[in-house]
Amino acid sequence: MVRQDDASISDKVFLLRRIPPWADRVTWDDGGNPLASTMNFDDPKQEMSVCIEHETTPDEVLDGHPDFGLLRFSTQVARGLCGTAIRICRDPPPPSHVLICGKLTRSMRKKLRDSATWVKFPTRL
Amino acid sequence: MLVEQTAVTAGFLILRGHAAPWVIDAAKKLEAIGKLPSGWDSYGGAPLDLNARTLTVNALGWLGNENLPVPAVVLGSGGTVQLEWRAGGRELEIELEKDGIEFLKVHANKEMEEGQAKTDLPRQLQDLSWWLLHG
Numbered sequence: 001m002v003r004q005d006d007a008s009i010s011d012k013v014f015l016l017r018r019i020p021p022w023a024d025r026v027t028w029d030d031g032g033n034p035l036a037s038t039m040n041f042d043d044p045k046q047e048m049s050v051c052i053e054h055e056t057t058p059d060e061v062l063d064g065h066p067d068f069g070l071l072r073f074s075t076q077v078a079r080g081l082c083g084t085a086i087r088i089c090r091d092p093p094p095p096s097h098v099l100i101c102g103k104l105t106r107s108m109r110k111k112l113r114d115s116a117t118w119v120k121f122p123t124r125l
Numbered sequence: 126m127l128v129e130q131t132a133v134t135a136g137f138l139i140l141r142g143h144a145a146p147w148v149i150d151a152a153k154k155l156e157a158i159g160k161l162p163s164g165w166d167s168y169g170g171a172p173l174d175l176n177a178r179t180l181t182v183n184a185l186g187w188l189g190n191e192n193l194p195v196p197a198v199v200l201g202s203g204g205t206v207q208l209e210w211r212a213g214g215r216e217l218e219i220e221l222e223k224d225g226i227e228f229l230k231v232h233a234n235k236e237m238e239e240g241q242a243k244t245d246l247p248r249q250l251q252d253l254s255w256w257l258l259h260g
Contacts, residue, residue, distance in 0.1 A: 039201050039207050
């Protein structure tokens, strides 16, 4: 079944994505600032898992993953960058869970990464 | 430490003498991501794919004489590997898949260029590394 874009998830919504501290998913600059790899915005099934920020908490999203980081980005930016290539749809549980479905090109992933900001840095291993 | 790359055989990188030091650091990173279990990314990520591993080892061999910075050796959720470099204001991402490569070049003026290659990978990778270093 092809998932449909959920228009009730408005452009004002921010989404949260966990970032592993290993596998070079994050590199650190000389100032100690983390940079997430664009691979954090790739899903082999083209269903990238995220949570709606205002319907959960960082602690809840990171439950069981204490060393992971957390990035936030807006649905407005995602839709603006990716257009009809993606569909944003709910996929509970948990209730805040959302999938970004569709193939993101490499440049889309990079722009999405560049738009994202840290809610929590990952542990520097 | 200087080492000399003598052969890439069946996915093993054999080093002696003159290979660039970054190759050794990258090989260590590849070994580390090869130990991650299924689900390592909290989203059901697959472990390192053996074909991707072999292609990455080959790529390190093909680029072993280039004077590159140490790349990020990033494990993809599908078990692929992406090498990431930054140099001279440019960025280069090369994803090594089962049967070829896909790449993203970010020019110093922030323009982006995507592409893929399935044949003549040694020359393609050397061309990309030349671009990274010299623009």
